[in-house]
Amino acid sequence: MVTSYVSTRGSETASLREAVLQGMSPRGGLYVPTQIPTFDWPPPEGSVAEWLAPSLFPSLEPDVARRIAQDACDFPFPLVQIDDSSFILELFHGPTHAFKDVGARFMADLVSLFATGSGNEITVLVATSGDTGGAVANAFFGRRGTRVVAVFPLRGVSETQRRQMTTLGDNVEAVAVEGTFDDCQRMVKECFSDPSLSARHGLTSANSINVARLLPQAVYYLEAARRFREPVHFVVPSGNLGNLCAGLIASKGGMPHAGFTAAFNRNHGVADLLQGGPFETRDSIRTLSNAMDVGNPSNLERIQWLYKSDDALRVDVGGDWVSDEDTVRAIASVHRREGYVMDPHTAVAFAVAQRLDAGVTPVVILSTAHPAKFPEVVEDAICESVSMPETILSARQKNELMSVIPPDLGKLKELLDGGRQ
Template structure:
């Protein structure tokens, strides 16, 4: 698979090069030069396939020129060895639970796949790399778990001090071994800007062997397309149009869905759901893309003021606002409305929503009014990861999985860092 930079279509690289570079030197994002359409026979048999079988079919169509099919099979079987339940929360509204992996968040899909495919290439070359990643919560913990103990790879995670949940922070700061945490005295946008600047510093990037595991990396994006195929296959026999609603921050998850549709998956419509950081819903409404400083909310993983995957979304629609608006509807909700639906769905449906899933439920329920269609919203994190918010809102303490509960007793290990590139560079050189 060849990939180009969204800032320069003439800059083209192999998948392996894009995987380890993370970002093109011109500060664009890597996108496939061509997206293969899967055969009709694949979609006919989709309802009977396992998640791993779907994953192999999709990743083979994209990557088999550089990664042998038998290697991809081993990677998919190992990376996706957990359940992906589809739960009907209310009539024709389903939660796709993406939080049954090791860190109980959807980021496990991308991080585990990426760690294994990087490991495959590094084993062949014998080289060493340093993964640099910014996180607003779940990305960092998934990367920490996915890359923990992987040979030839060091990982440094940047997260905004005081702006992730206590349990998320424990996941980021207690791994040890080849994982380090930088607690940045700023916002997630600061963390993301610092990481981008490091990659754009060609001398530093080369000297430190920098690579990325954020959703800016194409290897994170590919596995985020897989669960759309899986969910659609489970609903296919109902014979109704299927719409997907994605609680969104950096918009990698939604971009993965768009990639699945480009490969032939007949999704009817996408709904981009955000909290008050509504940069993309505003764009969908008026055609003006206006990034701004993020605002802290209870759905903190979506507190993003400059979504990094927006350039990929534009590329998929040929920079056409009209085409994007025809495929995606935008919704935004404040904390009060989010908490109200958490209480209502817990009471009426006996289903615990985390704050991000609650935003997704609100949007899909509103979109489906008077439509005889199916709606799937992505439940991206276990409610226990936000147990303080869930308990304060609903009065009920979500059951904390044993692995998460054990983290609460571990001592935090992080390095407090100013929100500047200079501070990050000094750390990396050191």
């Protein structure tokens, strides 16, 4: 069965290979499956990832899809109970300690599969507000025929997030922009809109705008949902909305649920939309939950395409936001009561979840990053040091290599054409 993908901005279609390697449609739209992947519920015993992968990517041979899923999801997703009805789904047990490892590793295998024998180098160009860059860099590191260019705001990521991009070298290049994540995302999108540049470098995106990054994230929603007898309510830390979009695709494919709540920091334009107002593009604001500092999220376009109307979207998805002060209080209170340590992004979702009137419905809060990636924020909140995984300690000891540029498209194009500076 060959499933095609259609653009959110018209009738342009693409095969899986084209959608993965192009990243975006020629007119700037995002690819979505022409038919949402469906599956029988509940999943059988065993690996959800290996069971789901052939449904997510039916144009692949089933054995190939299962092998890629096995490689990409070779770490656990623990579910930690916090109180009678609140649970935290830990998604940070992969190699870079962030939920982005799932999609990045799946995409790296797909790109390698499609690039084999082409003889042309593929440049993976990615804008990141935090964890995406490190996950993509790690997933593609050392792979022949690929070049990774990770573009991030110079003062908008944590030290650990930065070092996961700047200390690898080899086929990974880190580009720090003296601006915001929205500047980075705008520049990257404009690069993809340049046919000559895209063709010259074989550009593809590893942001969640790429279906190969997005769709595999449905795995951990199903992994969580099957552990409960009744439908659960998911609370999702939200920035560029890829995480939420993957959950909504899982729900439309057959996963029972009791609703979704998108949790935001002060960059809450989408929360305003979900609460009944209009969405207005805004300049991003720096917060303690930096990976969510997105003023114009790419995947809103994809979500609105899935639902056709904002009123229909609001039936399934609520939205709320909290301040940095609320975030710190959540980290401190949960640690004091339960001895559990949350990162700032998880804390945003937890603080929003505390406002829900969910009754006895299980509430699953997605924990997107290890607290050790944000030691300054977390240690100030809990008044003690955070245990550091060995991989994070190792990155802190290595030399960094990065280019620093203004938020200027021409400078990024020069870097792409000229290589590392």
